[in-house]
Amino acid sequence: MKIFVGQGSCGIASGAKKTAVRISEILKEKDLDIPVIPTGCIGICYLEPIVDIYEEDGKMTRYTGVMAEMAEEIIESHVINGKPLKKYMIPEEGEAFLGKQTRIVLENCGIINPEDIEEYIAKGGYMAMEKALKEMSREEICHEITVSDLRGRGGGGFLTGRKWNQVREQKDSCKYVVCNADEGDPGAFMDRSVMEGDPHKMLEGMIIAGIATGAGEGYIYVRAEYPLAVKRLQKAISDAEQKNFLGENILGTDFSFRIHINLGAGAFVCGEGSALTASIEGKRGMPRVKPPRTVEQGLFGKPTVLNNVETFANVPYIIRNSAEAFKKIGTAGNSGTKAFALTGNVVNTGLIEVPMGTRLKDIIFDIGGGVKDGKGFKAVQIGGPSGGCLTKRHLDLPLDFDSLEKEGAMIGSGGLVVMDEDTCMVSIARFFMDFTQKESCGKCVPCREGTHIMLELLDDITEARAGKDTVNNLLELADTIKNTALCGLGKTAPNPVISTISEFKEEYMAHVVDGICPAGVCEAYKKIIIDDGKCVGCGLCKKVCPVNAISGGSYKKAHVIDNNKCIKCKACLGVCKLDAISIA
Amino acid sequence: MGRNDIDTKKDSRHENNCENCHGEMYDFRELDDIIMQAKVIKGNLIIILQEAQRIYGYLPREVINRISEKTGHTTAEIYGVATFYAQFRLKPIGKHLIMLCQGTACHVSGAQQIEKAIKEELEIEDGETTEDMLFTLNNVACLGCCSLAPVMMIKTGEEEETHGKLTPEKTVEIIKELRLLEEQGTENEREAV
Numbered sequence: 001m002k003i004f005v006g007q008g009s010c011g012i013a014s015g016a017k018k019t020a021v022r023i024s025e026i027l028k029e030k031d032l033d034i035p036v037i038p039t040g041c042i043g044i045c046y047l048e049p050i051v052d053i054y055e056e057d058g059k060m061t062r063y064t065g066v067m068a069e070m071a072e073e074i075i076e077s078h079v080i081n082g083k084p085l086k087k088y089m090i091p092e093e094g095e096a097f098l099g100k101q102t103r104i105v106l107e108n109c110g111i112i113n114p115e116d117i118e119e120y121i122a123k124g125g126y127m128a129m130e131k132a133l134k135e136m137s138r139e140e141i142c143h144e145i146t147v148s149d150l151r152g153r154g155g156g157g158f159l160t161g162r163k164w165n166q167v168r169e170q171k172d173s174c175k176y177v178v179c180n181a182d183e184g185d186p187g188a189f190m191d192r193s194v195m196e197g198d199p200h201k202m203l204e205g206m207i208i209a210g211i212a213t214g215a216g217e218g219y220i221y222v223r224a225e226y227p228l229a230v231k232r233l234q235k236a237i238s239d240a241e242q243k244n245f246l247g248e249n250i251l252g253t254d255f256s257f258r259i260h261i262n263l264g265a266g267a268f269v270c271g272e273g274s275a276l277t278a279s280i281e282g283k284r285g286m287p288r289v290k291p292p293r294t295v296e297q298g299l300f301g302k303p304t305v306l307n308n309v310e311t312f313a314n315v316p317y318i319i320r321n322s323a324e325a326f327k328k329i330g331t332a333g334n335s336g337t338k339a340f341a342l343t344g345n346v347v348n349t350g351l352i353e354v355p356m357g358t359r360l361k362d363i364i365f366d367i368g369g370g371v372k373d374g375k376g377f378k379a380v381q382i383g384g385p386s387g388g389c390l391t392k393r394h395l396d397l398p399l400d401f402d403s404l405e406k407e408g409a410m411i412g413s414g415g416l417v418v419m420d421e422d423t424c425m426v427s428i429a430r431f432f433m434d435f436t437q438k439e440s441c442g443k444c445v446p447c448r449e450g451t452h453i454m455l456e457l458l459d460d461i462t463e464a465r466a467g468k469d470t471v472n473n474l475l476e477l478a479d480t481i482k483n484t485a486l487c488g489l490g491k492t493a494p495n496p497v498i499s500t501i502s503e504f505k506e507e508y509m510a511h512v513v514d515g516i517c518p519a520g521v522c523e524a525y526k527k528i529i530i531d532d533g534k535c536v537g538c539g540l541c542k543k544v545c546p547v548n549a550i551s552g553g554s555y556k557k558a559h560v561i562d563n564n565k566c567i568k569c570k571a572c573l574g575v576c577k578l579d580a581i582s583i584a
Numbered sequence: 585m586g587r588n589d590i591d592t593k594k595d596s597r598h599e600n601n602c603e604n605c606h607g608e609m610y611d612f613r614e615l616d617d618i619i620m621q622a623k624v625i626k627g628n629l630i631i632i633l634q635e636a637q638r639i640y641g642y643l644p645r646e647v648i649n650r651i652s653e654k655t656g657h658t659t660a661e662i663y664g665v666a667t668f669y670a671q672f673r674l675k676p677i678g679k680h681l682i683m684l685c686q687g688t689a690c691h692v693s694g695a696q697q698i699e700k701a702i703k704e705e706l707e708i709e710d711g712e713t714t715e716d717m718l719f720t721l722n723n724v725a726c727l728g729c730c731s732l733a734p735v736m737m738i739k740t741g742e743e744e745e746t747h748g749k750l751t752p753e754k755t756v757e758i759i760k761e762l763r764l765l766e767e768q769g770t771e772n773e774r775e776a777v
Contacts, residue, residue: 009728010732284668345693351731431688
């Protein structure tokens with residue numbers, strides 16, 4: 001018997017470490033020699049901490065929401081008395097959440113111990129690397145990846161195989177493979193999950209890229225916000241070196257490859273290729289003008305393959321099972337799967353992996369269980385601050401690179417933030433603009449100044465200062481930034497504004513013309529109400545009002561507030577002893 | 585700390601009134617070792633700064649001068665890099681660094697209320713440190729625990745602890761608990777003396 005406890009960052013934050021420690025203690029007390037093994041995140045984050053008990057015959061029982069204090073009862077009943085405890089087992093909708101997915105990238109996450117290379121090897125790990133190294137030529141590897149139609153999962157959607165081939169053709173003897181693990185999109189965490197749950201898969205993909213292009217060194221650029229991922233990667237690299245999957249003369253061939261880890265220092269723009277390589281070089285992470293492209297002059301001025309974690313993690317599957325097998329999943333020209341981080345106002349939050357082209361409806365309602373608290377679905381933000389919002393009319397839209405591009409959105413890194421009917425779309429657009437404005441590196445004027453002014457205009461709307469032409473000014477500025485900014489971050493920064501205006505123009509107009517925030521979110525549009533049934537006209541509120549907006553009030557006669565004068569300082573709310581004043 | 589080993593002279597101009605170094609002196613031995621080891625790494629400046637911040641908790645002016653001396657990068661270049669990245673700090677921080685996630689999922693789940701609760705409890709703004717040097721509040725980009733939103737990570741020394749599904753009440757409770765532990769810690773120390 002073996003006991004697995006899911007210990008990704010999300011599991012640990014839910015208390016999984018304490019649960020694992022408690023289980024080990026109980027097993028020790030009872031003199032039971034059963035290993036308690038950490039594993040990565042299976043993706044059902046809302047049911048963490050998760051404990052899987054494997055019998056000798058391989059049968060697995062999954063318990064969810066296992067806090068430390070529940071451990072004893074489970075061990076007592078299941079392990080000692082052989083009676084699985086139904087009440088703590090995974091609920092049906094949890095099974096359904098997993099059952100509706102197709103897992104390639106996440107296949108081992110939450111199943112194997114990420115800190116044990118043997119478990120990865122037992123799942124067929126490093127077989128693809130050996131095949132690429134011993135049975136395939138460089139051209140054949142690049143060809144296989146190209147015909148598989150694997151497209152970059154970081155958002156761009158460029159054909160991976162074509163990129164590799166371009167690097168392969170470069171004459172330079174020194175080339176690099178770089179893995180972009182600077183997952184900065186707020187609302188996306190699939191790369192973290194792969195690094196924490198199955199780090200070897202990504203390393204294997206990188207090594208194969210090295211073989212295919214003739215590179216001798218690889219760099220992983222990881223966010224410093226992911227300490228656990230860094231720890232597991234370091235262990236994975238040193239284990240792979242011990243097995244001679246990395247290092248000099250790998251598996252007796254003349255191919256040598258080393259992988260280094262570089263920690264990001266907190267700059268969103270470093271997700272952009274040329275900024276990322278500048279950061280690895282120890283410089284300010286600012287994008288540069290292209291060409292030359294990364295494949296010609298990337299890291300340290302040398303030809304460089306740059307892909308993200310999820311892209312590399314797809315590679316071993318393609319090499320092992322052939323491009324044909326990979327193309328059977330997904331839609332034409334958009335083969336394979338895509339991992340999505342499903343968050344926001346949705347019932348089942350977590351990480352999912354579905355074939356490319358799965359309809360939005362199926363993801364949100366079948367897998368995600370619909371909108372939280374029985375509220376109505378309003379929109380879903382896809383692709384983070386560079387993406388756009390999809391609404392009710394997109395529910396039947398297949399999610400893949402091409403369909404989304406037609407709708408003016410992008411798949412981005414795959415963050416799906418579900419928003420319910422109580423969300424104000426202007427505030428959401430403002431939130432993203434605030435983010436990109438802060439993260440703008442400042443090199444080019446359109447992005448540095450443009451995003452700043454766009455944020456001011458959005459502030460004008462949410463703070464009730466805007467006029468009718470504010471919305472048009474926003475669109476005009478958005479268009480200029482889109483056409484003139486230097487890098488991808490700047491060019492896509494206006495997307496959330498453009499897409500919310502095109503989908504929810506009436507909501508913008510309600511703010512600027514009618515003076516109301518339909519969702520009731522923007523503070524400035526709220527009104528102070530004095531309940532004349534409760535108010536006795538004591539005069540306290542009138543005295544404290546700094547702008548004399550409150551009038552009237554004499555013995556048993558209620559006060560009246562002039563909401564045009566009121567500045568919403570809420571001083572009156574604080575002094576009223578009868579709860580007669582409210583804000584709505 | 586072996587203060588006798590310090591071989592740089594204090595710069596008298598900012599002995600007592602430099603807000604970055606408080607006129608303190610620094611033990612450079614570990615830093616010098618790191619700079620030596622980093623010589624073989626291409627593009628090592630960010631790595632050196634990260635290590636320096638690990639040692640000193642932040643990047644004091646003296647330390648930046650020292651790195652400049654030992655690596656040949658100009659101080660302007662080093663400040664250029666240090667101020668570009670959100671991770672580097674030019675001022676000391678509190679013992680517990682509260683990193684409050686401002687990602688999309690946390691935003692729609694009420695991160696603003698959490699921020700307000702922390703600011704009110706500690707009476708500090710974003711980026712500031714409490715007077716007793718116990719807490720610093722930093723708003724950070726996504727921590728990647730979106731399914732547990734709203735989330736904060738509290739970093740104490742090298743240890744990080746992530747707290748999810750926060751409510752304003754739960755957040756204040758966590759801070760109060762940490763403060764209580766600190767007070768008990770100091771009392772125990774006093775008793776030991």
